[in-house]
Amino acid sequence: MIRLAVETPLGGLCVSHGDLTLAELPAIRLTWLAPWPGEARAMSHALQAAHGVHFPEPGETLENGSTRILWAGRAQALLAGPAPATELAHHGAVVDQTEGWAGLRLEGAGAAQVLARLCPLDLRGKAFPPGRTARSLLGHMNAQITAVDGGLELMVMRSMAGTAAAEIEEAMRSVAARG
Amino acid sequence: MLIPCPLCGPRDLREFSPRGAAVTLERPDAEALPEEWHAYLHLRDNPAGATRELWWHGAGCGAWLIVERNTVTHEVIGVSLVTGEPEQ
């Protein structure tokens, strides 16, 4: 039997300019969660029981082993890693978005400087430490931006993957050229 | 201009879309008199000073916001989430 390999939107892209590195994140299961009105607390309890994380507060990310959850907008979150517990669907919308996103990780001392050319947020470590996430703009693209140890993770709609990578690389080249 | 989103904190103008005067939250009932619909649709204020507007944080949290701001000074006086409940 032929087994087809999973292809990520950027085919495993990994580029470096100066001490900056941009790498595509490995494919990971993503589930979008949106509690029904009045069900936020119940969904949070169900998440805690099944996955060991509560529903994140605005701008918060939580981790439990290989499970992560990211705040993703008003009354919305993205569960990354596990298959969602069936219980969650009793309290809100539960939608598989694994194939809908492209993920990138930018590392290096100047990572925040690179994104300052594309994003209106202050992403320096002091203002945006690991554990924080935000919905904002990357150029003209809506993006989910998350601070992690040693860098920043960026998620954009899968259809925007190529544009996001090209724009970030362009900014990396400019920052690296300044030395 | 920065708009302090109640969920996201102060954010740059380019993340928001202005959606007009907040009077659209006080839409008349379907059975309302034509005079009421006429007033709602056509008789709008255009103040130089404090206004109450709807802004959509589309490139952020996706929330609709009621933004009170001064059109003369650009000062943002207050921001709150649209709750979906009828305004009192």
Ligand SMILES: [Zn+2]
């Ligand atoms: Zn917001």
